[in-house]
Amino acid sequence: MNNKWENNIRRVVPYTPGEQPKIKDIIKLNTNENPFPPSPMVTKVIEEFESDRLRIYPDTDSTVLVNALAKRYNVKPSNVFVGVGSDDVLSMAFMTFFNSDKPIVFPDITYSFYDVWADVYRIPYKTFPLDENFRINADDYKCENGGIVIPNPNAPTGVLESTEFFEEIVKANPDSVVIVDEAYIDFGGKSCIELCEKYENLLVVQTFSKSRSMAGMRIGFAIGSEKLIKYMNDVKFSVNSYTMNPLSQYCGAAAVEDEEYFKKTVNEIIAVREYSKEKLTALGFTFPDSYSNFIFASHKSKPAKEIFEALKERKIFVRYWNKDRINNHLRITIGTREQMDKMFKALEEILK
Numbered sequence: 001m002n003n004k005w006e007n008n009i010r011r012v013v014p015y016t017p018g019e020q021p022k023i024k025d026i027i028k029l030n031t032n033e034n035p036f037p038p039s040p041m042v043t044k045v046i047e048e049f050e051s052d053r054l055r056i057y058p059d060t061d062s063t064v065l066v067n068a069l070a071k072r073y074n075v076k077p078s079n080v081f082v083g084v085g086s087d088d089v090l091s092m093a094f095m096t097f098f099n100s101d102k103p104i105v106f107p108d109i110t111y112s113f114y115d116v117w118a119d120v121y122r123i124p125y126k127t128f129p130l131d132e133n134f135r136i137n138a139d140d141y142k143c144e145n146g147g148i149v150i151p152n153p154n155a156p157t158g159v160l161e162s163t164e165f166f167e168e169i170v171k172a173n174p175d176s177v178v179i180v181d182e183a184y185i186d187f188g189g190k191s192c193i194e195l196c197e198k199y200e201n202l203l204v205v206q207t208f209s210k211s212r213s214m215a216g217m218r219i220g221f222a223i224g225s226e227k228l229i230k231y232m233n234d235v236k237f238s239v240n241s242y243t244m245n246p247l248s249q250y251c252g253a254a255a256v257e258d259e260e261y262f263k264k265t266v267n268e269i270i271a272v273r274e275y276s277k278e279k280l281t282a283l284g285f286t287f288p289d290s291y292s293n294f295i296f297a298s299h300k301s302k303p304a305k306e307i308f309e310a311l312k313e314r315k316i317f318v319r320y321w322n323k324d325r326i327n328n329h330l331r332i333t334i335g336t337r338e339q340m341d342k343m344f345k346a347l348e349e350i351l352k
């Protein structure tokens, strides 16, 4: 039943985001959102924002936000690119940097948006399997390629690699752009940002969605050499120059400037994560050690799918993929201590 005009359509199988259930009183541990509200400084900006400001177009350069990020990460504003969530930043980076006939490369188990962008932009790609402990083999990435993208910590495994590991990969690939997607780096990892000074072809991408509690505001950013950032901005300004609205720009800057709140909430999540590791182990789960705000766990006797459904019946949402190699794992976002305790209680019943 194909009409002729449909032959010229750019067809894609879209990315499937985690469920955002409409029902009330749920415990939502399925999309790695932060259980704490954004910084009170963000609330203040929202309360004081004058709607008349919406009459005019936003600052295309997002100057307040770019400057705040440059200051926080000790780089120049010309080293910072901002976008509407890191999905926007990554999508722009794919479009800008991955134009080779050679395949781009990334792990087989990873953020499931990479193959979607590759498809939509018609970028050939190849994946390398993680080993049985979900570790990435750096040697795999010393191959001919049209670009590299790897999350650190990896998602949905939570496994962290060192900056030395990434330096080794970047060093071996002077002919392509290497993207490190650091969506979860603030939960205990060391950022590759410091390597950007040394390697012109390294782009580090981060987001406000996880560690800064602002998934709904859609702010992401990249740090890289002046050259990389300029190339990205040229593409961005050729697609849509007014991407980020002024409220987001000001709220983003306020969040970055409130370092104390950031540290406090991130440390609380890390503490609850470490506590959750003990509880899950006691319940018979195994998991790779997580340096993120989630744990990727498998139970020794009960199939993940059954646990997933049983939790859902109790209005506790975690993430499950019916995908090869990971179909016996659950990705559990770290919530508040109270939310986690409710989940552990439910798990005790389910596993009895």
Ligand SMILES: *Cc1c(COP(=O)(O)O)cnc(C)c1O
Pocket: 032, 084, 085, 086, 087, 088, 111, 151, 155, 181, 183, 206, 207, 208, 209, 215, 218, 219, 220
């Ligand atoms: C959450 C996430 C992102 C995207 O987050 P945004 O909300 O678009 O900033 C990117 N990469 C990974 C690995 C993620 O988990």
